[in-house]
Amino acid sequence: MSVEFSFLLVQALSGLASASSLFIIASGLTLVFGVTRIVNFAHGSFYMLGAYVAVTIVPWLLQIERSPTLFFAGVLISACVVGVLGVLMEILLLRRIYKVPELFQLLATFGVVLMVQDAVLKIWGPLDIPGPRAPGLRHGVMILDQRFPAYELFLIAAGPVVLGLLWLLMHKTRFGILLRAATRDRDMVGALGVNQALLFTGTLFLGAFLAGLGGALQIPRVSASAQMDLSIITEAFVVTVIGGMGSIGGAFLAALLIGQLQAFGVLIFPKITLVLVFLLMALVLVVKPWGLLGRPESAAGHTALPEGIMQPRGFAVAEKLLLLLAVLAAASVPIFGDTYTIKVATEVLIFALAAFSLNFLVGNGGIVSFGHAAYFGLGAYASGLLVTKLGMPMEPALIAAPLAGGFFAALFGFFIVRLQGIYLAMLTLAFAQIAYAVCFQWVEVTGGDNGIVGVWPSAWAASRSAYHYIVLVAAMAGILALRHVIYAPFGASLRAARDSAQRAEAIGIDVRTHRWLGFTIAGAAAGLAGGLYAFSKGSIDPTLLGIPLSVDFLAMILLGGMQTVMGPVLGAAAFHSIKDVFMPLTDHWRFLLGASIIALVLIFPRGLGGAYAALRARFSGGAP
Amino acid sequence: MAETMLEVEGLRAGYGPAEILFGVSLRLARGEVAALMGRNGAGKSTTLKAMMGLVPPRAGRVRFAGRDITGLAAFRIARLGLGYVPEDRRIFTDLTVVENLEVGRRPAEGRDLWTPERLFEVFPNLASMRHRRAAAMSGGEQQMLAIARTLMGNPEAVLLDEPSEGLAPVILELMADAVLRMKREGIAVLLSEQNFDFAAAVADRAYVIERGEIRYDGSMAALDADPALRAQHLSL
Numbered sequence: 001m002s003v004e005f006s007f008l009l010v011q012a013l014s015g016l017a018s019a020s021s022l023f024i025i026a027s028g029l030t031l032v033f034g035v036t037r038i039v040n041f042a043h044g045s046f047y048m049l050g051a052y053v054a055v056t057i058v059p060w061l062l063q064i065e066r067s068p069t070l071f072f073a074g075v076l077i078s079a080c081v082v083g084v085l086g087v088l089m090e091i092l093l094l095r096r097i098y099k100v101p102e103l104f105q106l107l108a109t110f111g112v113v114l115m116v117q118d119a120v121l122k123i124w125g126p127l128d129i130p131g132p133r134a135p136g137l138r139h140g141v142m143i144l145d146q147r148f149p150a151y152e153l154f155l156i157a158a159g160p161v162v163l164g165l166l167w168l169l170m171h172k173t174r175f176g177i178l179l180r181a182a183t184r185d186r187d188m189v190g191a192l193g194v195n196q197a198l199l200f201t202g203t204l205f206l207g208a209f210l211a212g213l214g215g216a217l218q219i220p221r222v223s224a225s226a227q228m229d230l231s232i233i234t235e236a237f238v239v240t241v242i243g244g245m246g247s248i249g250g251a252f253l254a255a256l257l258i259g260q261l262q263a264f265g266v267l268i269f270p271k272i273t274l275v276l277v278f279l280l281m282a283l284v285l286v287v288k289p290w291g292l293l294g295r296p297e298s299a300a301g302h303t304a305l306p307e308g309i310m311q312p313r314g315f316a317v318a319e320k321l322l323l324l325l326a327v328l329a330a331a332s333v334p335i336f337g338d339t340y341t342i343k344v345a346t347e348v349l350i351f352a353l354a355a356f357s358l359n360f361l362v363g364n365g366g367i368v369s370f371g372h373a374a375y376f377g378l379g380a381y382a383s384g385l386l387v388t389k390l391g392m393p394m395e396p397a398l399i400a401a402p403l404a405g406g407f408f409a410a411l412f413g414f415f416i417v418r419l420q421g422i423y424l425a426m427l428t429l430a431f432a433q434i435a436y437a438v439c440f441q442w443v444e445v446t447g448g449d450n451g452i453v454g455v456w457p458s459a460w461a462a463s464r465s466a467y468h469y470i471v472l473v474a475a476m477a478g479i480l481a482l483r484h485v486i487y488a489p490f491g492a493s494l495r496a497a498r499d500s501a502q503r504a505e506a507i508g509i510d511v512r513t514h515r516w517l518g519f520t521i522a523g524a525a526a527g528l529a530g531g532l533y534a535f536s537k538g539s540i541d542p543t544l545l546g547i548p549l550s551v552d553f554l555a556m557i558l559l560g561g562m563q564t565v566m567g568p569v570l571g572a573a574a575f576h577s578i579k580d581v582f583m584p585l586t587d588h589w590r591f592l593l594g595a596s597i598i599a600l601v602l603i604f605p606r607g608l609g610g611a612y613a614a615l616r617a618r619f620s621g622g623a624p
Numbered sequence: 625m626a627e628t629m630l631e632v633e634g635l636r637a638g639y640g641p642a643e644i645l646f647g648v649s650l651r652l653a654r655g656e657v658a659a660l661m662g663r664n665g666a667g668k669s670t671t672l673k674a675m676m677g678l679v680p681p682r683a684g685r686v687r688f689a690g691r692d693i694t695g696l697a698a699f700r701i702a703r704l705g706l707g708y709v710p711e712d713r714r715i716f717t718d719l720t721v722v723e724n725l726e727v728g729r730r731p732a733e734g735r736d737l738w739t740p741e742r743l744f745e746v747f748p749n750l751a752s753m754r755h756r757r758a759a760a761m762s763g764g765e766q767q768m769l770a771i772a773r774t775l776m777g778n779p780e781a782v783l784l785d786e787p788s789e790g791l792a793p794v795i796l797e798l799m800a801d802a803v804l805r806m807k808r809e810g811i812a813v814l815l816s817e818q819n820f821d822f823a824a825a826v827a828d829r830a831y832v833i834e835r836g837e838i839r840y841d842g843s844m845a846a847l848d849a850d851p852a853l854r855a856q857h858l859s860l
Contacts, residue, residue, distance in 0.1 A: 053805060174726060174729075177719065177723050177726050177727060179717055180716070180719060180723075180725075181716040181719055181724075181727045182718050183718070184717060184718055185714050185716060186720075187678065187698070188710065188714040188716070190697070190698045190699045190702075191678060191698045191699070191702055191708045191710070192699075192702055192708075192727055192728045192730075192774070192777060193699050193703045193730045193777050194698050194699055194726075194727070194775065195703030196699065514679060591853060
């Protein structure tokens with residue numbers, strides 16, 4: 001009996017230790033969001049940089065003397081270095097995007113994530129770097145009859161200490177009072193003579209400092225590695241969303257909950273701890289859409305959505321001709337192109353369908369999904385598993401792909417469409433991560449990280465050219481069907497709900513059901529694209545559901561112009577071709593991609609389609 | 625004529641494609657109280673916001689204490705000594721009364737007049753609730769706090785947007801006292817008003833704005849004394 005109790009106690013203590021670490025990181029994220037209203041994807045990168053700087057500085061300091069003082073001095077110096085990087089990010093990037101739609105802010109800060117990943121690889125190399133252990137805290141402490149690391153005990157104390165210091169800062173200093181005031185109404189703070197720019201820069205220092213501190217404190221526990229950023233950022237997102245975005249107390253509460261859930265969840269459901277965490281988030285959001293201690297967003301002064309599709313118009317004669325040429329070109333690739341060109345063309349068609357279905361949500365429905373790859377990937381897994389595990393032929397497996405995508409979109413969408421704005425985007429991300437986690441962790445069925453190989457088409461479709469034609473027909477059918485929906489009254493209702501949910505309700509549109517249906521349709525189309533992709537690759541793996549692919553899709557519609565109907569097709573073609581040409585040429589593809597996304601957001605937010613529409617307006621003499 | 629504190633010439637402003645102001649001109653002397661009156665949507669609030677840099681002016685000039693402040697950032701204008709109390713008060717509801725005052729605090733050289741203690745004399749209601757969260761205050765109390773918060777910046781002139789809106793008669797009297805107190809301290813006040821009696825009780829000068837243009841510019845006493853003139857400009 002006492003053995004069991006001591007075991008449970010130790011389990012609870014390690015839950016507290018991870019809760020502390022998680023809180024320190026999430027507090028910075030929620031603080032930055034509260035003041036600037038920007039959800040900073042790069043917060044995870046700051047955490048990673050904190051760890052890398054610490055594994056560089058701390059051993060050097062410990063060579064002078066192996067003392068706890070120098071260890072913690074090194075940790076604080078690392079956090080300060082990261083804080084300064086946060087200041088740089090504010091001055092160079094965030095300052096320019098405070099007024100742009102949330103989606104663009106998310107994309108731009110994700111661009112920073114990509115750039116930092118490559119920078120870290122360049123500076124510190126691809127190998128994980130283990131950190132030194134903390135002098136004075138290397139021993140174990142006996143708790144009842146279990147050994148518990150002293151450093152974990154220290155971490156348990158660190159979280160509440162940081163919470164206390166933050167409370168003092170926020171309530172007892174002028175800077176803190178201004179921050180709290182700006183969290184509610186930043187323009188009014190400006191009208192009272194406070195320079196908001198300085199306030200925001202200070203906020204970013206503090207936020208990045210906390211992320212860096214969180215990273216630096218981890219070095220005795222985990223090695224610094226280039227994958228730290230995305231795994232921590234999703235956890236930190238979950239904590240801030242559950243706690244209520246902008247609420248530091250809420251973040252603490254949520255971190256405690258998640259720490260315990262993970263510590264005990266691992267005993268009961270060792271495979272699906274990640275799923276448990278995201279389920280908790282989904283549950284909290286359904287009951288309390290603004291998190292445990294959060295408050296409804298005040299929409300004042302913030303454009304939540306990017307410019308969407310306004311009046312969809314039919315094709316002009318010249319455009320029909322262009323379209324015909326494009327289809328002919330796509331159809332003639334197998335005649336003139338080599339195997340490699342056919343492969344690229346096939347993939348372009350698949351991504352065009354996926355991007356089109358995403359813009360059906362974003363541009364037409366105003367539903368900003370940050371996890372659209374989930375439905376793409378689930379379609380791919382449905383097809384792949386049916387073929388490899390159940391020995392089904394390609395044809396029914398391809399039919400199962402949109403069904404799977406649609407089914408999961410309906411399931412997740414049921415919760416998602418209840419939310420708005422940034423919370424909605426976060427929930428799409430969370431569900432995508434659940435799906436990712438299941439594919440990643442359920443090794444027996446999905447093959448885990450390695451995925452599954454041997455997903456080949458039926459014999460008649462086995463050649464690259466034959467399969468290209470299948471994809472051409474399926475993708476065109478999918479795109480034309482979606483396009484038809486955009487032009488149909490259903491599409492107009494979605495646009496009405498996007499522009500004003502209240503007014504749409506008032507004229508009798510059941511907004512939630514429309515959005516739910518729209519989400520399902522888009523998920524089905526993405527699922528079809530995923531199924532097609534599985535057979536073109538011959539394999540499936542969890543990256544098909546990952547955040548980077550979701551961001552690729554978003555980059556495609558951003559590049560193509562999300563306010564246009566056909567732009568996403570153009571964007572997918574341009575994006576994938578560019579990626580295909582440049583990726584093999586450079587070791588720094590992610591850096592380039594990140595920089596391009598930022599550039600797109602800053603100088604070209606209407607995309608290629610927008611540029612074309614402006615051109616068309618100029619030549620037809622209409623207003624631009 | 626007394627020294628000019630604030631001068632607006634041909635101010636034009638609007639939101640997106642909508643034009644609101646079509647060349648507003650007005651003037652405020654040091655220590656003077658002027659009322660900008662007009663119907664809903666006439667452009668009263670937009671005039672004040674454009675002066676304060678909260679809505680970008682499209683044309684025209686705003687001069688304050690001899691300096692051109694047209695189109696400066698709001699925080700720079702506030703730092704020069706022009707205070708602003710918004711229409712909907714925009715109190716920081718999470719903060720306590722003293723914390724709200726702290727946000728507004730801005731010591732100014734040579735005219736460091738206002739401290740929380742002095743403001744609690746002017747607004748005795750606030751004194752008893754220093755550590756109360758502003759969310760738990762009544763509308764009238766929030767209006768007092770909004771004015772007190774702006775005074776903490778030690779302004780030379782204050783733009784007061786609809787201070788009487790939605791207030792009980794008792795509170796209105798307190799508000800009128802507060803405006804007259806500001807005048808005695810040498811602060812020029814430009815207030816936008818729909819409540820004529822309130823405006824008549826505090827203002828020396830009256831401007832009537834209609835469809836983004838000033839239609840009447842004269843002494844408040846003259847407007848008050850002449851029912852016909854009033855009917856012409858202000859009847860609904």
